Amino acid sequence: MTGNIFRLSFNMLRRDWRAGEWRVLLLALVLAVGSMSTVGLFADRVRQALQQEATSLLGADLRVTSTRVISPEYRAAALQRNLAVVTSAVFPSMVSRAQAISRDQATSRAQAASADAQTILTEIMAVGQGYPLRGKIEIDDGTPHEATGIPQRGTVWGDARLIQRLNLEIGDEINLGTLRLRVAARIVRDVDQAVGFASFAPRVLLNLEDLSSSGLVQEGSRISHRLLIAGEPNKVSELRSWLVERLQLSEKIEDVRDARPEIRTALERAENFLGLAALTAVVLAGVALALAARQFITRHLDTCAMLRCLGASQAQVLQIFLYQFLLLGFFAVIFGCIIGYAVQAGLVQTIAAMRDANLPTPSWMPIWQASISGLALLLGFAFLPLWQLKSVSPLRVIRRELGIPEARTGLLYGLGGVVLGGLFLWQAGSLKLGFIVLGGLAGGLLIFGLLAWLALRALSKIPLAGNRALTNLAQHGRTNALQIVALSLGGMALLLLTFVRGDLLDNWRTRLPPDAPNRFLVNIQADQREPLLNFFTAQKINTPKLFPMVRGRLIAINHRAISGDDYPEPRARSLVEREFNLSWSENMPSGNELVQGRWWMQPTESALSVEEGIAKTLGIHIGDTLTYDVAGSQFSAEVVNFRRLNWDSMQVNFFVVATPALLENFTTSYLTSFHLPADQVRAGDKLATTFPNLLIINTEAVIEQVRNIVEQIAQTVSAIFMFTLLSGLAVLYAALLAMQDERIHQTAILRTLGADSRYLRKLHLTEFAVLGALSGLFSAAGAALLGWVIANQVLDIPYRPGIMLLLTGVGGGTVIVTLAGWLATRRVANMSPLRVLQSA
């Protein structure tokens, strides 16, 4: 029996298909699955790539650092999970140039003879085979190229500063402890460098096997042992949790997110942005699907009545349509996934940044996600309303006016909404983002619908000569309001694509201007401030603002002593065990944002301002009293506000800022950040020699990473919004089709009543223009609103919608809807009314 019903369903699907009944529904579904899979696959690859690129800063996915030799247990645990492991050791040491160089070389460098005797402090990095696990080191051993391994035994690679400071050439030898090592190459681009505040000294890369014979490593020397880990993300995070539980006080675990807040923020935004783009596509596809399904069902009322009349039971009617929908869904999902995969692959080829990034192959997850979501959308929006179809009264064959049993419409669309909502949260990956968009959308749709309905009613009251069209619109207020909402959604997608996207991306890009600070200067002494600023003026580098800094340890919250053991979370623990960089300021640091509490009125108050994230990690509330220990003396003060920092500005940021009165009298050093133009690197070297005690930290690599992420996301989002555009068009198309269906019947009746085609044309054009203008207005409002939400909640950038958005929305809406409506009904106006009524 099931088999036969299935065959009947299949036959009906085939025949209906030929008649074009399924086209809109199929189009909507293919678009939904296509856009979801494209976005999903794309986002998956980009996410993987960004992650990988970011991890090249660390040289690994995960890094364990310890002051003691790292337990072999850790290594075993990593290997057991099929992860790649490399050990390294980093420590400071003095290095000098070995004396035995040939004379002729020396004469050519006679002017630098004094350097021969020079011994400089360097950062030695001894690495094992396989280093780095992520990213590539670029070296120059005569020709610049990517390094394929690590320095051979007996040789080292030195960075530019080492080569310059010791006046070396490739092939020269250096003394390191008891070792004599040949400099085999210059490091052009390093990994594992920009992380932390460690890379101020010239760096030497050494083979780990040479380390044991160097006699450099003794008990108590300032060495940091590192275990670098990389591999499959799931396994890495599994290992991470395993490690976190066993972590000793002397050990620290980092991934790139812990290491660089700038990159963490950029990555999170990137993921949010991608998620949002995908969500928009899903919503639009869902709406197109709902519209198409509604149309499909009204068109199939007669079929259902006829089937019932011919003796089909309700269950059979339901089965017949369910099978058709499942069949259609099956093909649409396969087709959509294929399209999604192809488009995604094509996009990667056309976007330069993507092609060069050598994206990893996508996982299967997005395909599953898109397929399941597609079927859920179909069942949520199309099948559930079918439940109504099954109970269509067979009496309809005699009484045409009997419509769909209306009672449960609310419930059914409610179910569709719940399905969509669930998908939303799933796709968004973030509850917050999902709820923002979902809530905003549901609220927006309701409000727009209501406004549209009110507007139509108000318009019909205008005593215009021949405003038959307006009265007409108001009479079918609910249907028309629904159409306006649908049209607005489509329009909104178009406007988002054209206007808002450009504005947003430009604003985001300019957050990191070309002259963003790329050097941090730490350890400036009070009496060096003047000479330093003079130095900057002399070198024609913009004089930066100097921030005072006092180092202190947090020892009590509300007079209760705290220690690292109070905090199970490693990040919190290390925060408590470390010294904080405290600063003081009369005014709120520029670029920071007050999120809770007040800024101080008087610099003489005693008050503290804390960054919101750290406050949460450490469980600090407004009104708590914090006690700090600064070089043996203590002070306590109340927390009066929380700030949000602006990480992507690359400015100096402080987690804790105090009133001047609190900190002024402690020993203070200063720090700053500035932009060192690429052609003034010499000035940087001069700075280092003039003020030898300063720590100069190069953040170029981080900036480059952040820029890369922004650029890749910008291009990705543009591509993904193409799908939003398509879905928006599908919504428009479905809404226009529904409009057409209704107008056709109405037109035929008016024609039989003797309306001439001029009258009809005027009537329709007015109706369409009003619908279009209202939809355009709402599209612009929706796009502006969504843009604002993205800017504020996702990208954290300023955004102000322009007047052009509104003008384009209203103008475009009016023109497009009028034109499309006219094209659709033009045929009808010329058809014989009998024909229309018969075929309706």
Added chain:
Amino acid sequence: MHKINFKKEYIFMADIVQAANLGKQVESGGQPLTILHEINFSVKAGESLAILGASGSGKSTLLGLLAGLDTPSNGTVYLDGHDLSALDEDGRARLRGRLAGFVFQSFQLLPALSALENVMLPLELHTASNLPASKLPAINNHSISIQERARQALQKVGLAARVTHLPKHLSGGEQQRVAIARAFVGQPKILFADEPTGNLDATTGAQIIELLLELNRAHGTTLILVTHDEALARRCNRQIHLAAGRIVI
């Protein structure tokens, strides 16, 4: 199933349709409105009955009740011995599928389906529902396909040349012939027709009625025909007149 049917047919062979105290009330503008009052009559197997009356007299309502498309407010209908009021919606649907064919004023062809496919639909549905073979009597060879049977039915109504046409490419009279072929293809015991000539001109209308009566005679099908045309009605065995929901003589 087949056996039971046979028995029932035997017992109730005399009255294939029987209306007992049939009444229908509806809510209209908050007021109860009686459309049909205590209708009593019966139709013998093979008979042709015309239901006459002015527009709004309740003809369609009565037909709907007789065919089990709607439920009465009082009384009941016996269809081939089955008490319709004892059946639920699906039970009535099964009975309809087994016993009845329909022809309507507005043809009710499915627009996406060709003439042939429209005629095939009831057969496909019956196969799908595994209805007992009694509905498809042995007059026809069982082995011939559904498609072939639909083709033969169309041939009988004179549309052999139009099988692949879509309804919108057929004239009104042709569409109604397709509808008749669809109604007869399953060899029903009863044919219900609600003003089948209402949308047709007089000549075509007469031809359609002629066709219906011919099939009624040839297959012994009971015909219940709703019309407001006295002349057409006179060609049936019996007539019932309705006025304001009551039978008038």
